[in-house]
Amino acid sequence: MKRFLALALAALSFVSLASAQKLELYYYKQENQDGLKKLVAEFMKDNPGIEINMLIIPNDADATMSARAAQGQLSDILQMQSYSRVFEYAQKGYLVDLSKEPVLGKVIDSAKPAVTWNGKQWALPMDFAGIGIIYNKDIFAKYGLKAPATYRDLERICKTLTDNGVTPFAGLLKSNWSMGHFITLVQTNLLAEKNIDPAKFVADMNAGKTSYGVVDTKKLFSILDFYRANMAKNAEEMDWNEQQADFANGKAAMMVQGLWSYGAAISTNPKLNCGFVPFPIYNDAKMNKFYADVDSCFGVSAQSSPEKRAAALKFLAWLSTPKAQKLWVEEYKLTSTFKGADVKALGGPFVDLMSTVGANGAYPWAFAAYPTAVFEDACKNGAQQYVFGKKTAAAVIADIDKQWASEAAKTKK
Amino acid sequence: MVQTRSRRRLYFIAFVLPALALYGLFFAYPFGRGIAISFTNWDGLTPRSPISMEKAEFEARILSRVTEADRAFLAGVYSYDEHDGAYHRLALRGATRNRVEAILRRAGYEPETYKRIGLKNYRDILSGGVDARFYPRRFTKKNYNEDAELPRRIDRREYEAVFLAKTTEEERSLAETFYRRDGESYALLPERDQFELEDRIWLLPEVETEKTVDSGAVDRFISAIKGAGLEKDHATAKRIVSEFLTEHRLSERSSFEVKAAAEGLFALGEFKRILATRWVESKLDLGVIGFTVFFALTTVVGANLLAFLIALALDTKIRSRNVLRSVFFLPNVLSMVVVALIWSIVFSQLLPRITGIEKWMGDPNKAPWLVSAVAVWQMAGYYMVIYLAGLQNIPADVLEAAMIDGAGPWQRLRNVTLPLLVPAITVCLFLSTANALKCFDLVYALSGPSGYALGTVPFVMDIFFDAFAKKLAGLATAKATLLFLVILAITGIQLVIMKRKELDA
Known part of the structure; x- marks a missing residue:
């Protein structure tokens, strides 16, 4: 009898397993994986009929995702970076059109351009992120410094810090992505003094009507030089880990980073007291705004079976429930693009970000809208090679223009 | 050892054939496909058969150009969705995928970013048509950008061997008024420090406390003077200073400070340009x-x-x-x-x-x-x-x-x-x-x-x-x-x- 019961139980559990809809979720954010796992586990508790397996390929998420796409083995739910990546996959037909999904109605309107291609929304924007200066309030207080509002302030802060033997910026030159962010941050900021809208700039670049050097390039590269000059001497050997370490242990007073790095620094040194301000490139304080935009979003693979697609959409819809939103902020520790989201739980720098952006607006992440290869190669490698002395300023601009033209030619029909 | 024929055949079937099959499956086939891809302009993402396509385009470019049997096969793969008026397909595997791709090839369909372009890739590589960094080349390493501040310290060997060695007598005597040897490095003289010179203007009471001169004007003034300095254009510099002084009402002391600071900033220009053109190295990449x-x-x-x-x-x-x-x-x-x-x-x-x-x-x-x-x-x-x-x-x-x-x-x-x-x-x-x-x-x-x-x-x-x-x-x-x-x-x-x-x- 016992044996029979056990068998029946096994059979039952097998049946229930078989009827569960198994989905695969592909994600790239590797800083706080446990947060997302908790979120997904909670979703499965609420929806017993759906099982989600999570898949991450650290460090080269994009290469693997495109290889899988080419094989027809894309996961059902895809965490992607906003703009270009979404556009690329939407254009090739890999994504489900989400325009008519009710969950998109709950997203703030300013987040939608990040996932809109051809007038339709192809993903659910999830978190807002900003790149700026994360600074150590205790070091600033020690030398009587205030958070910089203008470029001159920043120059003065760096001078004071250097004179006192503190490295102003924790450097990160070994990998090219940080300099890639930085050069586009400065370039996008500089568009403002010429009254050029970043979206129009990207469109004009795609049409071959303008140059990356349309801004004040002397200022652009002198800011790059200034940034480099205020790092440690061996910044060329410093990668993300070294940058975090130098900032967390107080060797350096500031780092130019996104808030994803704040989480890492605070876990190294929980006593860290940080603030977050825009990287000021103008001497007119009003012109200095955060470089902030939608960072990640979730898309659904168009090649999954209709049942799986339905289950995936259910997950996206669930993300907008109050319970999920709370988990998102408190466990996944990211901001939210849903209307009326409350991010207080994230702590100081995040509140700085959301309140400053709320008050002054922000410059959009133009780099996310560049053709992927232009950002990956001409911008990231170009800026890195410039600080290594391998490329001149003129060559950096010329190479970005050249690669952009050839990428734009590819997508034109 | 002499072996019977049947035994040799057995060995062949039991060991050599499977090995050959695996070799074909895991080496020869992917290798062949790789060579085929090298004749295309594939971007690594575009599928060879479209995942979705507008009805009119699908019919004109594909359906109208295939045989009856192929059309029936495609109908089993692509389904029409009337909500968006397009044909869609799910992920394809193995034989189905190969057959769909073969049908599309026969119909003459090629995606824009998965086209056969013959030997172009090979020609580009061999004729120097790909990125410059692929080939060995000489380049000039510039150690200083004239738009940036002068470095406060330069390594002694670097300064002497790379910079001073290329300067003329006259330039060298100018250099002596900028950098002094200090141990194992050369240090910028304090009176040549751009930051300090600029601060003489930024810290004027009219700018710092009374705020009768706005920061934008100071910013423009400083960068104009620096620009004139690089060009060694005395006349323009003079004009800029006198314009600034007439435009803004400054105390006598402040006017004196502005003139002195402008002179100092102007003088940096000449040396900046020398440092930018002489402190360079020709290197092999x-x-x-x-x-x-x-x-x-x-x-x-x-x-x-x-x-x-x-x-x-x-x-x-x-x-x-x-x-x-x-x-x-x-x-x-x-x-x-x-x-x-x-x-x-x-x-x-x-x-x-x-x-x-x-x-x-x-x-x-x-x-x-x-x-x-x-x-x-x-x-x-x-x-x-x-x-x-x-x-x-x-x-x-x-x-x-x-x-x-x-x-x-x-x-x-x-x-x-x-x-x-x-x-x-x-x-x-x-x-x-x-x-x-x-x-x-x-x-x-x-x-x-x-x-x-x-x-x-x-x-x-x-x-x-x-x-x-x-x-x-x-x-x-x-x-x-x-x-x-x-x-x-x-x-x-x-x-x-x-x-x-x-x-x-």
Whole structure:
């Protein structure tokens, strides 16, 4: 009898397993994986009929995702970076059109351009992120410094810090992505003094009507030089880990980073007291705004079976429930693009970000809208090679223009 | 041993056929597909059969051009969705996928970014049409950008050897009014500090406290003066100052400060331009090809020489030889990533402390050599084992006979040991050359993130970057095919030459 019961139980559990809809979720954010796992586990508790397996390929998420796409083995739910990546996959037909999904109605309107291609929304924007200066309030207080509002302030802060033997910026030159962010941050900021809208700039670049050097390039590269000059001497050997370490242990007073790095620094040194301000490139304080935009979003693979697609959409819809939103902020520790989201739980720098952006607006992440290869190669490698002395300023601009033209030619029909 | 025919057939079916099948499935087929991709402009993402397509386009470009049977097959794959008026398909696998692609090919359908472009990829690579950093080239390294502040300190050797050596007498005397020797570096004189000069304007009461002059005006004034300074344009500078002074009501003291600061800022321009044009170096960028060749040459020679010497030493009867053999082989057991990590720590923390030289891996002059050195250290142990085996195969009586004949140690090595060791040398040279040419992991882990800036990108890493960051899968595959042919040719020639030597011996 016992044996029979056990068998029946096994059979039952097998049946229930078989009827569960198994989905695969592909994600790239590797800083706080446990947060997302908790979120997904909670979703499965609420929806017993759906099982989600999570898949991450650290460090080269994009290469693997495109290889899988080419094989027809894309996961059902895809965490992607906003703009270009979404556009690329939407254009090739890999994504489900989400325009008519009710969950998109709950997203703030300013987040939608990040996932809109051809007038339709192809993903659910999830978190807002900003790149700026994360600074150590205790070091600033020690030398009587205030958070910089203008470029001159920043120059003065760096001078004071250097004179006192503190490295102003924790450097990160070994990998090219940080300099890639930085050069586009400065370039996008500089568009403002010429009254050029970043979206129009990207469109004009795609049409071959303008140059990356349309801004004040002397200022652009002198800011790059200034940034480099205020790092440690061996910044060329410093990668993300070294940058975090130098900032967390107080060797350096500031780092130019996104808030994803704040989480890492605070876990190294929980006593860290940080603030977050825009990287000021103008001497007119009003012109200095955060470089902030939608960072990640979730898309659904168009090649999954209709049942799986339905289950995936259910997950996206669930993300907008109050319970999920709370988990998102408190466990996944990211901001939210849903209307009326409350991010207080994230702590100081995040509140700085959301309140400053709320008050002054922000410059959009133009780099996310560049053709992927232009950002990956001409911008990231170009800026890195410039600080290594391998490329001149003129060559950096010329190479970005050249690669952009050839990428734009590819997508034109 | 004589075997019956049926037994030989059995062996063929049981062992050779499966091996051939696996070889075909896992090597020949993907290899063939790779070569096919190298003739296209594929971006690595576009599927060869569209995932969805508007009804009108689908009918005009595909359905109207295929046979009845194919149309029926496509109908089973593509389904029409009237909500968006387009045909869609789900993921395809195996035979279905091949058949759909074949049908579309017959219909003449080719996606824009998956087109056959013949030999264009190969022509581009061979004629210098791909990125400049692929080929060796000379470039001018500029150490200073004239739009930036003058550096507060410049390393002494750098200043003297690279900058001062190129200046004229006149420029040198100007330089003396800017930089003074201070220990092992040259320091900018305080009165030439741009930040301090600018601060004389920024800290004027009218700007700092009374705020009658807004920061935008100060900003524009300072940058205009700096611009005039670079051009050595006295007249413009004078005009800018007098305009600024008439436009803004400043106290007498402040006006004096503005004039003095403007003069100081103006004077920086002339020297900035000299520093920017003279503090330059002409350098050789090995490029991807150059570095691959450099890496192959240094590691093949280095690793084999080192391995041979260690093997010779350990072939003697020293006491700890068994332990030492393990010790020297150990680096080879470690994963490349671990090796890279260990050496990164050595380069970034240990060596700077011991030698006082700050930059190791971050210095483009040293980086290629350091990468090669680590590779030699890692590979030598493996070849040592092969050489050791070769040495131990040399019969002791031959060596003894040579000794009795009066041959010294050098003669024995030159005329007995080396000729008998040729088979081991052949194997080692072959393996090390092939490994060096297709090296990826070690270099990627050691200097991957700054590869292009340091000039340490081996061929395979460049292929990887082309395929996945630049989305040029077609070009990347063409490069891979070329690399294969080069490795085949070099190792082939090597084998032929060495085999001949073996016969002679």
